[in-house]
Amino acid sequence: xxxxxxxxxxxxxxxxxxxxxxxxxxxxxxxxxxxxxxxxxxxxxxxxxxxxxxxxxxxxxxxxxxxxxxxxxxxxxxxxxxxxxxxxxxxxxxxxxxxxxxxxxxxxxxxxxxxxxxxxxxxxxxxxxxxxxxxxxxxxxxxxxxxxxxxxxxxxxxxxxxxxxxxxxxxxxxxxxxxxxxxxxxxxxxxxxxxxxxxxxxxxxxxxxxxxxxxxxxxxxxxxxxxxxxxxxxxx
Amino acid sequence: xxxxxxxxxxxxxxxxxxxxxxxxxxxxxxxxxxxxxxxxxxxxxxxxxxxxxxxxxxxxxxxxxxxxxxxxxxxxxxxxxxxxxxxxxxxxxxxxxxxxxxxxxxxxxxxxxxxxxxxxxxxxxxxxxxxxxxxxxxxxxxxxxxxxxxxxxxxxxxxxxxxxxxxxxxxxxxxxxxxxxxxxxxxxxxxxxxxxxxxxxxxxxxxxxxxxxxxxxxxxxxxxxxxxxxxxxxxxxxxxxxxxxxxxxxxxxxxxxxxxxxxxxxxxxxxxxxxxxxxxxxxxxxxxxxxxxxxxxxxxxxxxxxxxxxxxxxxxxxxxxxxxxxxxxxxxxxxxxxxxxxxxxxxxxxxxxxxxxxxxxxxxxxxxxxxxxxxxxxxxxxxxxxxxxxxxxxxxxxxxxxxxxxxxxxxxxxxxxxxxxxxxxxxxxxxxxxxxxxxxxxxxxxxxxxxxxxxxxxxxxxxxxxxxxxxxxxxxxxxxxxxxxxxxxxxxxxxxxxxxxxxxxxxxxxxxxxxxxxxxxxxxxxxxxxxxxxxxxxxxxxxxxxxxxxxxxxxxxxxxxxxxxxxxxxxxxxxxxxxxxxxxxxxxxxxxxxxxxxxxxxxxxxxxxxxxxxxxxxxxxxxxxxxx
Numbered sequence: 001x002x003x004x005x006x007x008x009x010x011x012x013x014x015x016x017x018x019x020x021x022x023x024x025x026x027x028x029x030x031x032x033x034x035x036x037x038x039x040x041x042x043x044x045x046x047x048x049x050x051x052x053x054x055x056x057x058x059x060x061x062x063x064x065x066x067x068x069x070x071x072x073x074x075x076x077x078x079x080x081x082x083x084x085x086x087x088x089x090x091x092x093x094x095x096x097x098x099x100x101x102x103x104x105x106x107x108x109x110x111x112x113x114x115x116x117x118x119x120x121x122x123x124x125x126x127x128x129x130x131x132x133x134x135x136x137x138x139x140x141x142x143x144x145x146x147x148x149x150x151x152x153x154x155x156x157x158x159x160x161x162x163x164x165x166x167x168x169x170x171x172x173x174x175x176x177x178x179x180x181x182x183x184x185x186x187x188x189x190x191x192x193x194x195x196x197x198x199x200x201x202x203x204x205x206x207x208x209x210x211x212x213x214x215x216x217x218x219x220x221x222x223x224x225x226x227x228x229x230x231x232x233x234x235x236x
Numbered sequence: 237x238x239x240x241x242x243x244x245x246x247x248x249x250x251x252x253x254x255x256x257x258x259x260x261x262x263x264x265x266x267x268x269x270x271x272x273x274x275x276x277x278x279x280x281x282x283x284x285x286x287x288x289x290x291x292x293x294x295x296x297x298x299x300x301x302x303x304x305x306x307x308x309x310x311x312x313x314x315x316x317x318x319x320x321x322x323x324x325x326x327x328x329x330x331x332x333x334x335x336x337x338x339x340x341x342x343x344x345x346x347x348x349x350x351x352x353x354x355x356x357x358x359x360x361x362x363x364x365x366x367x368x369x370x371x372x373x374x375x376x377x378x379x380x381x382x383x384x385x386x387x388x389x390x391x392x393x394x395x396x397x398x399x400x401x402x403x404x405x406x407x408x409x410x411x412x413x414x415x416x417x418x419x420x421x422x423x424x425x426x427x428x429x430x431x432x433x434x435x436x437x438x439x440x441x442x443x444x445x446x447x448x449x450x451x452x453x454x455x456x457x458x459x460x461x462x463x464x465x466x467x468x469x470x471x472x473x474x475x476x477x478x479x480x481x482x483x484x485x486x487x488x489x490x491x492x493x494x495x496x497x498x499x500x501x502x503x504x505x506x507x508x509x510x511x512x513x514x515x516x517x518x519x520x521x522x523x524x525x526x527x528x529x530x531x532x533x534x535x536x537x538x539x540x541x542x543x544x545x546x547x548x549x550x551x552x553x554x555x556x557x558x559x560x561x562x563x564x565x566x567x568x569x570x571x572x573x574x575x576x577x578x579x580x581x582x583x584x585x586x587x588x589x590x591x592x593x594x595x596x597x598x599x600x601x602x603x604x605x606x607x608x609x610x611x612x613x614x615x616x617x618x619x620x621x622x623x624x625x626x627x628x629x630x631x632x633x634x635x636x637x638x639x640x641x642x643x644x645x646x647x648x649x650x651x652x653x654x655x656x657x658x659x660x661x662x663x664x665x666x667x668x669x670x671x672x673x674x675x676x677x678x679x680x681x682x683x684x685x686x687x688x689x690x691x692x693x694x695x696x697x698x699x700x701x702x703x704x705x706x707x708x709x710x711x712x713x714x715x716x717x718x719x720x721x722x723x724x725x726x727x728x729x730x731x732x733x734x735x736x737x738x739x740x741x742x743x744x745x746x747x748x749x750x751x752x753x754x755x756x757x758x759x760x761x762x763x764x765x766x767x768x769x770x771x772x773x774x775x776x777x778x779x780x781x782x783x784x785x786x787x788x789x790x791x792x793x794x795x796x797x798x799x800x801x802x803x804x805x806x807x808x809x810x811x812x813x814x815x816x817x818x819x820x821x822x823x824x825x826x827x828x829x830x831x832x833x834x835x836x837x838x839x840x841x842x843x844x845x846x847x848x849x850x851x852x853x854x855x856x857x858x859x860x861x862x863x864x
Contacts, residue, residue, distance in 0.1 A: 047596070048596065048764075049596050049765075049806060050764050050765060050766065051766050052765055052766055052767050052804045052805065052806075053766075055804045062803055062804045064596060064806075067596035067598075068598065069598065086801060086804055089801050090766055090767065090801075090804075093766055093767070093770045093771070093801075094766060096770075097766075097769070097770045126794075126797075127770075127774050127798075128774070128777075151766070152763070152764075152766075152769070154764075164284060166284070166285055166286040166289070167285070167286050167288060167289050168286065168288070169288065170286065170288035170289050170291065170292040171292050171296075171591060171764075172288075172291055172292060172295050173295045173296070174295075174296050174574075174591070174761065174762050174763050175758060175759055175760070175761050175762075175763050175769075176758065176763070176769075176773065178763040178764075178769065181288055181291070182288070183286045183287050183288035183289075184287065184288075185277065185280070185286065185287045186286050186287070186288070
């Protein structure tokens, strides 16, 4: 029997599961072998629900499961037709609002956006492509910021900081002009480690480390071998 | 570029505190009109944040600039009412006489012309902000006068007429041409109350618990639009432990068409501030902040004077009104132009010197708000109402309004009507009564601003007709057709923050009105959520396709289906950003049906001419198209 001490009972798609007190819905689900897709969420960093893909329905209201803590008796709708279609539409939105050409992308196979598109069986998006004109910023000595592939998820903003907590990356502008930029001052002498970490933490191929970026060839990478989420679903 | 000395003077004035970045940036703008890259670098060095972080805040707000602007900067309101009242001619006149286009600064550096979202002057449009002063009822002739005077070098102050607007608008600290247009007074607006008399007498006999209980008994709900029970909010705030507690008055009314708070701030500032003090007493708060939208900067000195007067009378400060241990003071924080900051958690982010991006909830501000302290954010009208309730008692207040919506509501009525202005009506008033009292005729639609919980399901709506849609869409708020004018303003039927805009039958609802609202939501999105960043633009483009005559029936279903996705956005702005289109489909379906190609099933939006335009130009070839 599972040790249910210090745990609270919640219902996920009608199934009763036990969750650690203080954990978020995403964490509780994953600890029970249920995968809730996430994109902007990054383990260890404060969640900021930007992508909305982890949306679930509680009491007929949409809540993001990466930010919502579990509470006793919570009833969560996750794997429903409605929610899955919403998630698929968000993946499509991210595709049509940028310029994502997987066959020529350095990140292919390790890209979470691409992996989610496969998981949700995206074929032709329901929305028209916008083909926006974006600049590629290669001015930094270590990093190329490929704005065509940026999904504005804030992962780099949240996780790439110096010892004093200053941000290397930040948002600029708002509305249709929103973009993520690399600080020209701090970025000028960015440690190698941090630059590589920035590339790894980016869910798409928007942050690229100059020089040799990837060890593994395309075709043998993480999501080339198994669908995203399966590592959670297959644990027993 | 500001001198080092100036920058450090400003920085030290705000204790090199990064949470005061808004004030620091505002001060630099006050000084030189913009913040240069070099200035931002200096700020980042002193504030312990990166250059990119300074830039993040500095590029978020509409009234901040990183390039020099004109000596005179003219921000012309582009709300729909401004458009209806002749904005196009005024805009043309500004461009003609200033010799530059909107969105640019003239070559001689004299004039900067800019569009701006609703500035809260819908009862006297077209209106513009020129160097922080408000100019209302503009005409092309008046524009010529203004530009002539500016060319002579007159200050914005000197551009105004000698006779100022009504009431306190003539106060030496305001001196604005704005008029109040109070058309109907009831229990809040009647000046039957001596300011601070509750604070100095009855409050001393009540415990904080009793104050909260009285507000709860009155059933007062947040007047900004969301309608959260005020007493409960105060109770939550009081219950949460914290080193400090914070009362914030939200004076960032940015909902298109609303201007009631402007009038309250001008004529009833004592009532608002007394409300804040009372709320502080009830919740145990010691920090008070009034977040004033930048558009109302012309009221800033006046409001600050009122605070100084209160301090002198010991209505602020330590041991307020002789009550031992009751310490509380209020600071006014100016915004810098961002509609989304009206959302309480975005407002708190802005107060902390960051971009105004709403927070994920939970935690709610009452648990973790400004600088992490329990924070109660109340609307201007809510605080003013609270004082009247406490003064007269909850039982008295309950005799007004309807069973489920007690008391009164201030409405900002504008658009196609003879008497635009502020109306204080009891809850339960019907739209038909509003039409009559505002002198509107031949009305086509009324836009009722406010939260709209319209969509209750995500069911696929393909091939549904309106009667079927009714089952899935709860009709509320937004664009309302004549046959629904017997609906009542109330929390159970038509909840509203009070913005009422009337459109008569001469208006093109889709291409004029709905388009204007969609542009507003696209411009004002903080764009953090993937949904709110993308869907409104896609919906607008789709609507444009229908207006252009290329639409088919599937486009209407697409709009309905896409609008539902917005419900997954973080804040109310994002969740309701599609409502202008959704509610107009619901209430004015025929306007869409008329424009679509009803016999065509395939998507006819593609234009071969347009798609090949660039290459034809390049090859210098004339188009040869075969139309079938």
